Amino acid sequence: MTQLAEKTADNLRKIRQLKPLVHNITNFVVMNFTANVLLASGASPVMAHADNEIEEMVDHAQSLVLNIGTLTDAWVTTMIKAGRRASELGKPIILDPVGAGATLLRTNAVKAILAQTWVSVIRGNASEILAIAGASTTAGGVDATNSVNEALEAAAILARERGTTLAITGASDLVTDGRRSFRIQGGHALMPYVTGTGCSASALIGAFHAVDKDPVSAAATALAFFAVAGETAGDRAAGPGSFMVHLVDALYNLSPEEVESRCRIEKI
């Protein structure tokens, strides 16, 4: 998709120029890495979760990323409050349903967020996406070994039902709104050995969606950029420790032109 490759480069240029503020209510494990991924890419991260400042912070931000990695009831309440505000203001919301299906709390948190806010993009692994689909469409089972391809059909149904774009990441990534579907190739085998790569991908979708109103294009181009950076990092890394370092460096150094020539997005 030459068109989406160009769009990837355009979105990256806009992020570096406009430095959109991406508001993250995310888990404790990945806060630092996520902030550094956003900064290196050119965006401005803010992490804030206090119930009595959350709406003001959403007002400042250009997009909102909700990640339930280390959730509690209080945080879910705050996420919904933030999400309702963002929905009212028409600011894009990205939901990362970490561990959906693993516990009732997580599955119910996802349901509540989806019911009460207007989520533009859901980014998860195949198991998480199947868990969400199962909760609302009785599709598929939940298994950490589910492949991206297995989750595509459930994702497309869920996308159409909800009017939401689904991004399923794995060895390759899929993005679908139930009508348009794209596959993104790239990345590196070390990525699953670094905590927070998925969460960072969700945050990057937040940055791309801040400058690109089309959720399918925003998600696909963000994942394409991340995949190119992952390839670069993988070429240079000696293990997951140095992979993290090279990934952040690559996100900072990659030119829009290089990303455009190297990214691999195909319509499926």
Place this chain on the structure above:
Amino acid sequence: MTQLAEKTADNLRKIRQLKPLVHNITNFVVMNFTANVLLASGASPVMAHADNEIEEMVDHAQSLVLNIGTLTDAWVTTMIKAGRRASELGKPIILDPVGAGATLLRTNAVKAILAQTWVSVIRGNASEILAIAGASTTAGGVDATNSVNEALEAAAILARERGTTLAITGASDLVTDGRRSFRIQGGHALMPYVTGTGCSASALIGAFHAVDKDPVSAAATALAFFAVAGETAGDRAAGPGSFMVHLVDALYNLSPEEVESRCRIEKI
């Protein structure tokens, strides 16, 4: 101990094959590094602390690591709930008593966890172990400069009283259940300059204990593997920043064979 060197390699092989899920209720400072240490070593980390999902998460996990580094009353309550569930299910619990002796809250938290759950291994520095021993056996004083050797006697008494294995880490490490005692050599002088190396060692004991039912062997082999990785990282590092990177890379790259030939565990 050729036997424990072989066991170190065997346990590492099992971790990389079985990818045991290690559930960590740990402090905010080290969550990211701990997750990356576990992933690099081959295990699957999960960090979760919500009271209303904690038992479900314990059900999924193969071991439970409780670390009181940034505790609050609410977290201690949740740790105990998680620990009781793990005890019922016979899943190994590793306790990292960060700062025990420094405040009453910490000392009391350790007492409460030990009284209400079946802790298999306690991993701490000499001062922390002496503080715990003092709390229950009136042994020794508490001083951040206590050496590993000073703590051994108190640890052995505590181990026999509690039926728990004690792992005391420092320039060299000691593991004892009050009957069998082992010393592990290795590591590097930069380790104390990186936050979370002790906490990560506790998490690694969680991974090794998930595949090795013997707490003494699990603790000794985990620390031996970590010590070899620390040596490798120390050889390559230019300071504590690069040490962290090389440590994670080493945990990922070290073959069981190399670990077996290099690890140094002696019976004492």
Place this chain on the structure above:
Amino acid sequence: MTQLAEKTADNLRKIRQLKPLVHNITNFVVMNFTANVLLASGASPVMAHADNEIEEMVDHAQSLVLNIGTLTDAWVTTMIKAGRRASELGKPIILDPVGAGATLLRTNAVKAILAQTWVSVIRGNASEILAIAGASTTAGGVDATNSVNEALEAAAILARERGTTLAITGASDLVTDGRRSFRIQGGHALMPYVTGTGCSASALIGAFHAVDKDPVSAAATALAFFAVAGETAGDRAAGPGSFMVHLVDALYNLSPEEVESRCRIEKI
């Protein structure tokens, strides 16, 4: 300022010899990096925030760093409790007003902390300092693009009113108590692309203030040391990921003599 260059080296020597305990109540995003910056520099970090241990922890510490980056009402209450204890004991308090001006919660938290504790040094960027000044002196507006120079006058007025030292960091840094003012040069253009560099600077002021009773000298020498380390890291880094690694290595490796010869502090 040869005098302050010498003082920078002296303070660094004292930190490495005395290893002062710096108690941080700080935000989740930067806890790990802050602890590693303090350790690499020679200080001993502790992160603790439980209301029922906070005074005991302050008793152990040589300085207290309050950072409102991911605040909640409960944390602010605990920060004030810790700050009151430190004030009673005459231990230096450093306040990092992250995001002051961005939300009412943050601005009010800063006001409450300043009203109820004896803050020795406030370290922020120009926008944060102007926001604080505006809250109490009706000076300036709040804008993330405010330059350090713009904030100097407001900072000097605020410093005299409050009897507090202000440290404003940016492309160059300014330190003033309203009578003496210093500019610190150095650092690197990659610093704003790494999360937590400002927060770490505040923590380092805590370490320097633990060994240097003069708040102006403590803040200026801490920032001068950090600026030299930033230059070293910038020379070696290929991007923000490797910058973090080299920064921590530089903080560990820089000798007091090299810091003295390279640091640039001028009276203004």
